[in-house]
Amino acid sequence: xxxxxxxxxxxxxxxxxxxxxxxxxxxxxxxxxxxxxxxxxxxxxxxxxxxxxxxxxxxxxxxxxxxxxxxxxxxxxxxxxxxxxxxxxxxxxxxxxxxxxxxxxx
Amino acid sequence: xxxxxxxxxxxxxxxxxxxxxxxxxxxxxxxxxxxxxxxxxxxxxxxxxxxxxxxxxxxxxxxxxxxxxxxxxxxxxxxxxxxxxxxxxxxxxxxxxxxxxxxxxxxxxxxxxxxxxxxxxxxxxxxxxxxxxxxxxxxxxxxxxxxxxxxxxxxxxxxxxxxxxxxxxxxxxxxxxxxx
Numbered sequence: 019x020x021x022x023x024x025x026x027x028x029x030x031x032x033x034x035x036x037x038x039x040x041x042x043x044x045x046x047x048x049x050x051x052x053x054x055x056x057x058x059x060x061x062x063x064x065x066x067x068x069x070x071x072x073x074x075x076x077x078x079x080x081x082x083x084x085x086x087x088x089x090x091x092x093x094x095x096x097x098x099x100x101x102x103x104x105x106x107x108x109x110x111x112x113x114x115x116x117x118x119x120x121x122x123x124x
Numbered sequence: 125x126x127x128x129x130x131x132x133x134x135x136x137x138x139x140x141x142x143x144x145x146x147x148x149x150x151x152x153x154x155x156x157x158x159x160x161x162x163x164x165x166x167x168x169x170x171x172x173x174x175x176x177x178x179x180x181x182x183x184x185x186x187x188x189x190x191x192x193x194x195x196x197x198x199x200x201x202x203x204x205x206x207x208x209x210x211x212x213x214x215x216x217x218x219x220x221x222x223x224x225x226x227x228x229x230x231x232x233x234x235x236x237x238x239x240x241x242x243x244x245x246x247x248x249x250x251x252x253x254x255x256x257x258x259x260x261x262x263x264x265x266x267x268x269x270x271x272x273x274x275x276x277x278x279x280x281x282x283x284x285x286x287x288x289x290x291x292x293x294x295x296x297x298x299x300x301x302x303x304x
Contacts, residue, residue: 026245026296027264033245034265039153043167050171051145054178 132182141181145174148197151266155198158261159205169208173201195275198262202276248298256291263288 039047132140149170156169177184177197184196249257255277262268262276274284 023292029245030264033242036150036265037154037157047171
């Protein structure tokens with residue numbers, strides 16, 4: 019690499035600054051994950067109660083299968099709600115023709 | 125000798141997953157954003173990444189043997205992004221096209237000062253091959269070291285070092301061309 023590399027690396031760090039997720043995204047994600055964990059908890063409750071006495075029965079793969087269905091349902095419902103609300107796409111100023119979102123901390 | 129560990133209680137797993145989520149939400153979102161080039165898809169990609177991660181969290185914990193799970197998360201996002209492009213029948217080699225050019229979240233002041241230079245760098249990154257571009261995103265946007273990037277990309281440490289070196293060298297050439 020040439021002497022220009024350190025400078026380029028500095029530019030890369032500035033160009034590729036970490037992107038904070040918008041607050042509404044964070045809230046939505048947490049809501050989704052909470053829904054999923056609650057769904058899974060409800061579905062697993064009966065099974066876990068009957069198996070609690072013997073830890074060898076706490077077989078997680080079975081839980082993962084149940085969870086998979088729950089996660090899919092939650093995601094579909096979430097998307098349907100968002101589409102009905104008209105979406106959340108954002109715009110912003112541009113850099114060389116590229117759209118720049120309203121950035122972090124704004 | 126393989127040690128058979130008792131499965132963790134669900135409450136503990138959920139708590140540990142919540143910690144993973146809090147610690148790496150920004151990493152996954154940053155990766156997703158620079159990978160797909162817009163917030164709309166980045167949101168979906170981030171959401172799906174954590175859903176997938178939640179489903180397989182216990183196995184990942186078991187198989188990671190205490191190593192950080194960030195590369196695993198980014199690998200999930202990487203695979204989902206690849207699926208996204210495949211589903212949309214986009215260009216396979218350089219999926220970030222003119223409609224979804226890489227863009228960075230800078231303030232107005234930064235834009236004024238650095239506009240041309242940063243734009244050139246971002247445009248240059250967009251022309252790199254997918255693996256080189258991803259390696260640069262992981263290194264510079266997420267601050268991942270070679271070992272983490274290697275795990276995320278499923279390569280050896282050595283191959284990853286070479287990949288990043290070549291990516292920077294190629295980008296140097298691209299950015300330098302514009303200065304002539």
